[in-house]
Amino acid sequence: MSRNNPSMPKRSKMHTFKVLRRLLSYLFHYYRGRMIAVFICIALTAAAGISSSVFLNLVLNEVINPLLGGVGWEGNTELHFTLFCIIGGMGLMYLLALCASFFYNQTMAIVTQGFLMHVRNDMFGHMESLPIRYFDTHTHGDIMSVYTNDTDALRQLISMSIPQIFYSCIAAITLLVIMLLQSVWLMFVVLLGVVFMALVAKFVGGRSAKHFIRQQEILGKTEGYIEEMMGGQKVIKVFCHEEQAKRDFDQINDELCDASDKANAYGNILMPAVMNIGHFMFVVTAIVAGLFFVLQVQNFTILGWGDRFLIDPAQPVATATMITLMATFLNMSRQFSLNIGQVSMQINSVVMGLAGAGRIFEILNEQPEADDGYVTLVNANIDEQGNVTESKVRTGKWAWRHPHKADGTVTYTELKGDIRLFDVDFGYVPEKIVLHNVSIYAKPGQKIAFVGATGAGKTTITNLLNRFYDIADGKIRYDGININKIKKADLRRSMGIVLQDTNLFTGTIMENIRYGKLDATDEECIAAAKLANAHDFITRLPEGYNTVLRHEASNLSQGQRQLISIARAAVADPPVMILDEATSSIDTRTEALVQKGMDALMKDRTVFVIAHRLSTIQNSDAIMVLDHGRIIERGSHEQLIEQRGTYFQLYTGAFELE
Ligand SMILES: Nc1ncnc2c1ncn2[C@@H]1O[C@H](COP(=O)(O)OP(=O)(O)OP(=O)(O)O)[C@@H](O)[C@H]1O
Ligand SMILES: [Mg+2]
Known part of the structure; x- marks a missing residue:
């Protein structure tokens, strides 16, 4: 296990992908049913999250538009019923989402703690099977840090990042499809903003992730140092090395502080940067939509809305509908960029969690102590002539049971200590x-x-x-x-x-x-x-x-x-x-x-x-x-x-x- 691995982002994509794949299959191995249920619930919650735009659209299409078109409200039971269904559906959706969100948050808490318990158990079990040589070549502080810091990074990844990313991806993809159906051109503007957002997130996030990983590594080093200093208190005092020990610790501590500073400096600007790009994108989309509306109002087909609402700009009804539709679209584009922002916010914990998982897997990948031995120690009865036979009960005497592969026979040799x-x-x-x-x-x-x-x-x-x-x-x-x-x-x-x-x-x-x-x-x-x-x-x-x-x-x-x-x-x-x-x-x-x-x-x-x-x-x-x-x-x-x-x-x- 190499702690000097410069940083996870520099690892090949394949490696990171492999760690992620192994982590997911490891997680599913223990909690398949619950994880599937969690993902379904997250999808449901995400659907509810974006449904406001859809319901708004429905209200516009099915209720407002006919009303503006001159359909009467009084006594129009069909219209009443439609509105009731839409509002009822919305209420039901939110209620369902509330239950789903409660369920998946509870389940994820249980799954995460249970999974980490399994990981620590598996690691410890495996560590016990490793040869002495492994402990010769790895410092104890390093191994300890995998049990503490790296599993903690994994906790963050599993309990927060994975559900959040899944939620945001579902929401973003759904919004993308709806927006595409509404207007390809405006969608194009939104996508441009997203690409810009992704580039900034990659640049800032990549840098902060590098320092977060360095911070993790120095944390391991700090733990190792403190552990050693506690063990060697007497020697430190006898040789009056207190000051030297403090100086050494200061140095490691400074390194830790420096790495944390840099990690957080980049990490802290990521959120505002992505959010502000989102706001900027909102403004640009609004301006472009407005321009389309004002300049090309004659030809709404460019917005993709012309076919559905045969618009005559002279008609105020159609204009009002158009403006409301644009507002819906802008609302969706805002939700879309918010979700992309949420995904980029998880970059640090994903990189740290995967780096931690990588180190956990490195321990689990270590070859256990090989044992090809087939001669075993058994309780024995030994008669006066020295004949040895195996005994099922404790006799106080022992013999080596030696099976011979060639002829299938078994011989017994008395345990003498020669x-x-x-x-x-x-x-x-x-x-x-x-x-x-x-x-x-x-x-x-x-x-x-x-x-x-x-x-x-x-x-x-x-x-x-x-x-x-x-x-x-x-x-x-x-x-x-x-x-x-x-x-x-x-x-x-x-x-x-x-x-x-x-x-x-x-x-x-x-x-x-x-x-x-x-x-x-x-x-x-x-x-x-x-x-x-x-x-x-x-x-x-x-x-x-x-x-x-x-x-x-x-x-x-x-x-x-x-x-x-x-x-x-x-x-x-x-x-x-x-x-x-x-x-x-x-x-x-x-x-x-x-x-x-x-x-x-x-x-x-x-x-x-x-x-x-x-x-x-x-x-x-x-x-x-x-x-x-x-x-x-x-x-x-x-x-x-x-x-x-x-x-x-x-x-x-x-x-x-x-
Ligand atoms: N785990 C190890 N890895 C690499 N080299 C080792 C390791 N343990 C011992 N050595 C080396 O092997 C040599 C023999 O060491 P060993 O521990 O057998 O000495 P010893 O005779 O028991 O000494 P002492 O009387 O001090 O206990 C030494 O040169 C030592 O540096
Ligand atoms: Mg010795």
Whole structure:
């Protein structure tokens, strides 16, 4: 999604048209029946809006004209009845229009809010399916702004602009047809005015739309900046960056103000400009009609009215009729230009709404995380001979269900936690390879530790194990199965992960621990907390397990947050655990305690542990020393000490991690 898109108007017409088409079909997908009803009601209201001219015409033709022609009024029931019908019809029409307008306004309010709810739901649902890579390459402020500003622009488009444009178009087309039937020549004058109006609207509207879109984009940037500054309050204060932050904000704010100024400056002149052209057009049409009347009164055919009213200019009756007819025509031309003006007034919100819709569709168009895996995790029964069979109920044992396409058979492999990497190469971007030829063999129950300088690629290895990213070259096998064949959700379910940055959600401590296994009982959660040595501090909190964690668990210490995230990973009792710097924030006194808990946690599991503190990994089965994405040393603590290489130097402090 590119926010730097200069402006929507510069996009090709096809693109804008495509967005509009998709938006309408999206809207109709959810609210087909109601939208059709709304459009019918709008058409009805528009018809009523222009019917005054038609009724006036009818009165002139059917009542006034005969009266002027000498037909008597007294006792003329036919004429009375005609007038009654016309007035009654008019009343009925307005009543109907009133109901229709009430109905469509109410319905549109419901449709708009409902539709936006669906859009936000669809977007959020889709966002959850996107790969981690998407979030690496898009700023959070940008994504947030699609949920807020862009959906708001869409609200404006759907609730106001679409009905208004539809109304005005129906009215304008109908008026156009009636006026054409009345006088082609005068219509020609009106059309000239409309073309002029459209040109001005395009010029002014196009400019203001450009700035409105810029305003939208800077608004997104402003939100992103404020969000970042709120998150980084402590850092700002520690480094005394308040003034700098204010200056940076001022700059963004100035940009926003400038864009809004320009957008509104153009936007504000659009309405008066179009309206005044409308008035000017009215005057010109009146003058031209008058001229036709005065100069060519002998030949009314030029106005297209001569055939119907055989006019003799000497006859005052005919002249009066003519003047009234001209007044009707002028009234219609006024209504016509008013409607064209209304359409042009919507240019800004249409462009902004479509730009917003375009960005919403860009999110919806993002490719979800691909998953071709077909090997799934199932509950299993395993007999003494090691035969594995699938079980419908929870057995506490798990197996990989592996269907073979070739012969249609299904085999089961016990989930043991045997993970092997063979010559793995990987880079987040193709130009920069981060891991080179990494091979690791972790047998079930083994504890593998990674040490190495920051940026060496330790976290990256764990990102590959749970398939946040896919490897460029090499192979990763899990219990002998290529992990690309395993369904991602099942693969991740089989691993407990404590990420480098602990992320706890708003909710109670109990709920946060249960996040690791949604159907865990309170007892299971407490047992996991005990295992992670978090139980003691939790019970000391006034509310215990019911303590509500506020925004990013800021009411807990960093170490406490880590303990909860360890408990969260432990509650699922997974056969494989990945602990990324899990003990980095724990003080030395607690470390021994946590170490004990961690040892208990690691028992009988395959564990990958990343630690900067070498003391926590001494009892590992194998320690991998990473340097610039390569494993440069491997072996147990004792073996590595004996080798007297990098690990030895790190351990004895002769060598600092660079
Ligand atoms: N999302 C990403 N996109 C692009 N490059 C990344 C990304 N994450 C990490 N890198 C790069 O990959 C390399 C390895 O990063 P990694 O996070 O694996 O290091 P690490 O060994 O875990 O370091 P630390 O000890 O600081 O946690 C670094 O050079 C880093 O710049
Ligand atoms: Mg890391």
